Amino acid sequence: MTELRKDPVSERWVVVAPERLKRPTDFHSAQRAPRPDASCPFCAGREALTPPEVLAYRNGGAPDSPGWRVRVVPNKFPALQIDGSLARHTEGPFERVNGVGAHEVIIETPDHAKTLATMETREIEEVLHAFRKRISDLKRDERVRYVLIFKNHGHGSGATLEHAHSQLVALPVVPDVVREELDGAKRYRAAHRSCVFCDVIRHELGAGRRIVCEDGDVVALAPYASRFPFETWLLPQRHGSRFEQEPESVCAGVARAIKTVVQRLDAALESPPYNFVLHNAPPAEEVGDFFHWHIELMPRLARGGLESGTGLYINPVSPEEAANILRTVPV
C-alpha cells in the first residue's frame, strides 16, 4: 500500500509509492567524472574570464590571479544587480520591486577534477566559511531580505558549468518556500512550545531508521515526507537559526556530513546529479526560537515529472529504504 505523508514543517503532502520503482524508466543517471576543459572559466589561471573576485582564500598571489583555494565572483549573467533603489510599484492588482540584490558564484576549488566527494573535508569547510562570510557581508545591506545559497551539481541539475561551484542570490524579498517554512515552524511552536526541527531530530535519532549519519554536531537524515528518492537533509543537532553565526566546530561537522552524504550518493547511485539549498533565517526577522537552519540535498534521478507545477510529489523510494542504502553502501 502506498502512503501519503505530511511534512510537519511545510504541511506538504507527499505520495510515497515504492511499487513504482519497478518501472524500467526509473533511475538512469550515471554522471561522468569532470573532464579537463581548456575553456573553463573557473579553473586556476583563467581568472580573467570571470568578473573580479569579491572574496578569495589564498595561499598567495594577487587578487584575480592563481593561488586561491576558494574564490567568490559575481555571476557574469546576474539575475539581480547591487545598484538601485528598492522602489515598489503597483499596476492594478499587481506589485513589483526593482531587481536589487546580488548574484555570485562560489568556486569551490581551483581543480577542475574535484567534487565535494573527492575534496578534503577542510577544503569543504572553507567553502562553508565563504558562504558565512558572504552572508554576513551582504546582510549589512538593509535592502537584502534574504541570502539564498544553493548548488547545482552535474548534468540535469541545472548546472551550466561542470567545475565545482555553488551560487548565492541576495534578494530584496523572502522566497515563498522560506516564508512557508517560517510560517509552519511558527505554527508548530505555538502548538507545541518547541522547535519542530529539534523535535524531528530527537524523534529521528531515537527511531534510527531514517538516519544517514550523525556525529554529535550534525545529523543527516532522509526526511519523513521525502519528495525525491534519496533526498537528504543536514541539520545542526544544537538549535541554531543562522548558519553564519554557528561556531567553527559546527562548520567542520557540516563539511564532514556533506562529504559523507555525497560520497555515499555517488557510491549508491553512480554519482547522480543533485541540488542542495541552504535554508537559513532571514537577516531582519526574529525567528531564532522556532527556526532551525538546515541544508536540503536533492539528487536528480530520472523520474516522471508529476511534480512539475502540480505541487504533488510521488516518491518511488521510501526514506527508510534510502537511508538504509546510504548507511550501508560501501564507499
Add this chain to the structure above:
Amino acid sequence: MTELRKDPVSERWVVVAPERLKRPTDFHSAQRAPRPDASCPFCAGREALTPPEVLAYRNGGAPDSPGWRVRVVPNKFPALQIDGSLARHTEGPFERVNGVGAHEVIIETPDHAKTLATMETREIEEVLHAFRKRISDLKRDERVRYVLIFKNHGHGSGATLEHAHSQLVALPVVPDVVREELDGAKRYRAAHRSCVFCDVIRHELGAGRRIVCEDGDVVALAPYASRFPFETWLLPQRHGSRFEQEPESVCAGVARAIKTVVQRLDAALESPPYNFVLHNAPPAEEVGDFFHWHIELMPRLARGGLESGTGLYINPVSPEEAANILRTVPV
C-alpha cells in the same frame, strides 16, 4: 533592470530578468513529431495492453476494443489505489494516511501521430468532457478530497509515453499548491471583496499586453508573475469555481483556447515539451465565491535549474514579450 514580481494569488515572488536570455544555453527544445511505435499501448488496436477502460467515447465497438475516440484507463503503475480505508496514523511529529485514491490515464486520441495542436477542436472538447465526467464520478467518493488533472507532453516534460494523453490523480488530501492558492484567493476576497482571478482578468483585458487570445468565453494570458518563459494560463471569463460544472459552451471555448495556445507555442518555439495542470475547486469545500478554476500551461524550455527546490524562479522572458510573440506568430 530586472524586476521581482509578486503573484497576487499565491504571493510568490518571481525574478523577471530578460537580460539572461542572452545566454547561449537558453532555449534548445525542438521536439520531433510523434513517430509510429509498434509497441505503443495507447494506440487503437492495442487495448489489451492497458487495464480495462473506465470510460470511453466510441463510434462503436465493444469496451477495450477499437472504435473509441477518447479512452480512460487506470494507470498500469498506479501511485494510489481505490481500495482501502483512509486511516490516519501518527509517528512522533509525523502524520500519514493510506494511499487511497485513483490514478488514471486519459488517452486523448487513438491516433499516435496527433497532438493537441493537430487535433480538431471538437476532439479536444471530448477530452475535456472526459475530464469532467471522471471528476464528477470520482468526487462522489467521500474519501476523495481533490482530483488532480495534468498533462506531460514531450521529452523533458516527465512524459514516459509519446502518444497524446493526460493523467488524473484522485487524492485523499488537497495538494499544498492548491491549498495555498485557496488561502491566497480567500485573503484577497477578505481584503477586496472580489475574486482575485476576476480582477486580474478585468485588468488584463484592459491592459492588453499580456493577453495571448480571448473569445468572450475564455481568456489565455501570460501571468504577470510568470515563473517560466511562455507560461500561459487559461481562465473562464465568467466566474466559476468548478470545471466539471461549466456549460458546454465554456468547454468548447477552452478547447479552442488550448488548440490556439499549443499551435502558437509550437510555431514560436519549435514544438516545445510542456505541462499543464487544471486548478479546480476541491469537491467538499465551499470556495465558490472566491476561487476561479483555470488551467496553467508551462512550456519546459532549457534553462538553469535555479527553481529546483529553492522556491526562487528566474524567468528570462517577460510575460509581455512572451504574449506578444504568441499573439503575432504566424501559425
